[in-house]
Amino acid sequence: MRKVLTGNQAVAYGAMLSGVEVVAAYPITPQTTIIETLADMQAEGLGDFDYIRVESEHSAMAACIGASMGGVRTFTATSGQGLFLMHEMLHYASGARTPVVLANVNRAPAAPWNIWSDQTDSLSQRETGWIQLYCEGNQEVLDTTIMAFKIAEKLKLPAMVILDAFFLSHTSEPIEIPDKEAVKDFLPTYDPKDIWLDPDNPHTFGAIAMSDPYMELRWQIQRDMEIAKSVIAEVHEDFAHHFGRMYHQVEGYLAEDAEVLVICTGTAASTARVAVEALRAEGERAGLVKIKTFRPFPGEEIIGALKGKKKVAVIDRNFSPGAQGIWAQELRSVLCELSDQERPMVYGYIAGIGGCDISVKTIKEIYYKTLESHRPDDIDMWVGVRHV
Amino acid sequence: MPAKDYLRQRFFPQIWCPGCGHGIIMGNMIRAIDQLGLEKNEVVVVSGIGCSSRMPGYVDFHSLHTLHGRALAFAMGVKMGRPELTVIVPMGDGDAAAIGGNHLIHAARRNIDLTAIIMNNSIYGMTGGQFSPMTPFGDKGTTAPSGTIDHAFDIVELAKGAGASFVARTTTYHVKEMIKIIARAIKHKGFSMVEVMSQCPTYYGRKNKLGSAVDMMNSYKDGTTSIGSKKKAEHPELIERGVFLEEERPEYSASYSALVKKSQG
Ligand code: SF4
Numbered sequence: 001m002r003k004v005l006t007g008n009q010a011v012a013y014g015a016m017l018s019g020v021e022v023v024a025a026y027p028i029t030p031q032t033t034i035i036e037t038l039a040d041m042q043a044e045g046l047g048d049f050d051y052i053r054v055e056s057e058h059s060a061m062a063a064c065i066g067a068s069m070g071g072v073r074t075f076t077a078t079s080g081q082g083l084f085l086m087h088e089m090l091h092y093a094s095g096a097r098t099p100v101v102l103a104n105v106n107r108a109p110a111a112p113w114n115i116w117s118d119q120t121d122s123l124s125q126r127e128t129g130w131i132q133l134y135c136e137g138n139q140e141v142l143d144t145t146i147m148a149f150k151i152a153e154k155l156k157l158p159a160m161v162i163l164d165a166f167f168l169s170h171t172s173e174p175i176e177i178p179d180k181e182a183v184k185d186f187l188p189t190y191d192p193k194d195i196w197l198d199p200d201n202p203h204t205f206g207a208i209a210m211s212d213p214y215m216e217l218r219w220q221i222q223r224d225m226e227i228a229k230s231v232i233a234e235v236h237e238d239f240a241h242h243f244g245r246m247y248h249q250v251e252g253y254l255a256e257d258a259e260v261l262v263i264c265t266g267t268a269a270s271t272a273r274v275a276v277e278a279l280r281a282e283g284e285r286a287g288l289v290k291i292k293t294f295r296p297f298p299g300e301e302i303i304g305a306l307k308g309k310k311k312v313a314v315i316d317r318n319f320s321p322g323a324q325g326i327w328a329q330e331l332r333s334v335l336c337e338l339s340d341q342e343r344p345m346v347y348g349y350i351a352g353i354g355g356c357d358i359s360v361k362t363i364k365e366i367y368y369k370t371l372e373s374h375r376p377d378d379i380d381m382w383v384g385v386r387h388v
Numbered sequence: 389m390p391a392k393d394y395l396r397q398r399f400f401p402q403i404w405c406p407g408c409g410h411g412i413i414m415g416n417m418i419r420a421i422d423q424l425g426l427e428k429n430e431v432v433v434v435s436g437i438g439c440s441s442r443m444p445g446y447v448d449f450h451s452l453h454t455l456h457g458r459a460l461a462f463a464m465g466v467k468m469g470r471p472e473l474t475v476i477v478p479m480g481d482g483d484a485a486a487i488g489g490n491h492l493i494h495a496a497r498r499n500i501d502l503t504a505i506i507m508n509n510s511i512y513g514m515t516g517g518q519f520s521p522m523t524p525f526g527d528k529g530t531t532a533p534s535g536t537i538d539h540a541f542d543i544v545e546l547a548k549g550a551g552a553s554f555v556a557r558t559t560t561y562h563v564k565e566m567i568k569i570i571a572r573a574i575k576h577k578g579f580s581m582v583e584v585m586s587q588c589p590t591y592y593g594r595k596n597k598l599g600s601a602v603d604m605m606n607s608y609k610d611g612t613t614s615i616g617s618k619k620k621a622e623h624p625e626l627i628e629r630g631v632f633l634e635e636e637r638p639e640y641s642a643s644y645s646a647l648v649k650k651s652q653g
Binding site: 025026027028029032033035036039040043051053055056057081110111113 | 437453455456457486487489512514515516518519521530531532533534536538
């Protein structure tokens with residue numbers, strides 16, 4: 001079925017079609033229409049799930065973890081400050097190996113108050129042990145939500161589906177909505193296997209672990225994050241097999257012969273496609289590399305895409321004060337593995353903070369600056385800052 | 389001084405919908421402050437998040453627009469750091485009773501000299517009409533399309549039980565009463581909680597078919613009565629208005645200063 005959906009509605013469809021069993025809900029702009037759509041779906045009998053209205057995001061994630069420990073598929077959605085409030089619970093969810101799926105609509109952190117797009121919220125959860133999947137368009141949002149459950153449940157690690165505020169959350173696009181039965185075929189009912197609250201076989205959860213078992217359990221999370229790279233690739237292929245749409249952790253566009261590669265994530269990648277095409281029309285050898293997964297960080301694929309290239313321009317809609325743009329920082333660390341001859345020079349740009357636009361013009365400017373300068377002026381270069 | 393002299397007109401037009409009750413509360417809070425003769429620089433207004441919480445932007449006092457649910461925690465910091473200031477905390481029902489519920493009961497328990505004005509419109513307005521912990525049982529919100537099965541807080545009883553030393557309720561219809569109650573609450577030394585029933589015609593009203601803003605205000609006129617009135621005895625379903633509790637009890641920042649003085653000999 002084809003329907004015109006906003007990014008937020010696409011998330012709700014993804015969760016509903018995945019046969020989610022428990023949804024916890026607390027409103028926050030710009031996420032709210034996700035949980036509202038789910039409330040309507042439940043009231044209309046479209047989805048057979050329990051809908052828990054909680055008193056804060058902290059409670060929302062706590063309720064999801066509890067439900068997940070009970071052996072059911074669980075989901076919640078949040079944004080910005082809501083995600084920050086969940087932070088303590090995010091660590092707990094991965095430590096407890098609960099495959100909760102969360103949709104985060106990227107929103108800039110306060111103060112001052114701002115509700116627009118900025119990836120600092122989700123990227124600053126990088127040490128929480130969550131798989132992080134970024135989306136470029138609404139079809140990808142719907143498909144990624146469905147895939148996120150499969151990835152999370154295979155690994156027993158929680159997964160976050162991430163979409164840009166307003167550029168996706170409140171923008172409508174025609175979307176192919178998969179058939180519920182077909183989704184069930186791709187993603188069967190959740191089987192918690194050995195870890196769940198089974199009255200016939202009582203377990204204890206979250207008991208104290210002394211240093212040795214604790215370190216072992218942490219190592220297992222890291223081991224499974226490494227395994228996640230191949231699990232995500234398999235799930236992408238499996239999804240393509242079922243639905244005919246293929247996704248990649250790292251995707252090149254006109255990248256093969258490119259002289260300067262622009263590296264983008266989220267909606268900036270779709271603007272970059274247009275910018276790169278426009279640059280090609282001007283006779284430039286511009287290319288794009290889009291990164292979809294942030295955790296686990298797809299180092300090998302990135303090396304595969306960038307090895308031997310001369311220059312890459314990373315566009316970060318986020319930053320780590322006192323350090324750099326977060327994607328650039330991660331990218332630089334994986335490129336260290338390459339020899340000096342094979343390693344491209346990394347130009348880090350910060351753009352689009354707090355919802356400022358990253359337009360085709362911005363990306364073209366970034367391309368030419370990278371092309372024409374011998375070296376980056378600075379470790380991170382800010383584009384479009386107003387100075388009054 | 390006329391109320392408009394307390395407004396930061398550069399922040400206008402304000403965001404509240406036509407007919408929203410929150411502007412009435414802002415106007416009356418200003419009138420109460422004016423009647424008490426407080427200087428602008430003696431007053432701090434602290435808010436969290438929600439339609440109600442936009443108020444500090446519009447009023448020309450010291451103002452802090454803080455995190456969702458955390459206004460009272462920030463305000464407590466202000467009061468402890470500068471006990472000579474008058475600290476007023478306008479909050480919505482979602483902000484005060486849901487995500488910030490813990491701060492509310494603990495501020496009340498400590499009896500710290502803050503004035504919490506809970507602008508109760510029974511809904512999360514800013515995010516588009518989700519039901520809150522003060523939405524009456526069975527009423528609708530976007531997260532309760534078939535009506536909520538949650539029971540609502542009676543915030544007056546909650547504040548009393550938690551230890552507030554001044555507890556009152558009024559509505560946006562009863563403007564004169566509201567000014568008097570807010571002035572008394574500000575003057576009171578200790579934690580004051582004033583619930584003001586405030587209409588949200590845009591979401592709560594529309595979702596629950598309550599008519600226009602005027603209809604909603606008329607329902608405050610008809611649906612409430614003074615504490616202990618004859619009418620209440622005849623119609624027990626009426627909601628009571630007025631001051632429920634006003635007691636002198638040791639105030640937290642004063643007790644703290646006294647303790648510091650004592651321990652320093
Ligand atoms: S949504 Fe409701 S509470 Fe918010 S400004 Fe409009 S009428 Fe007032």
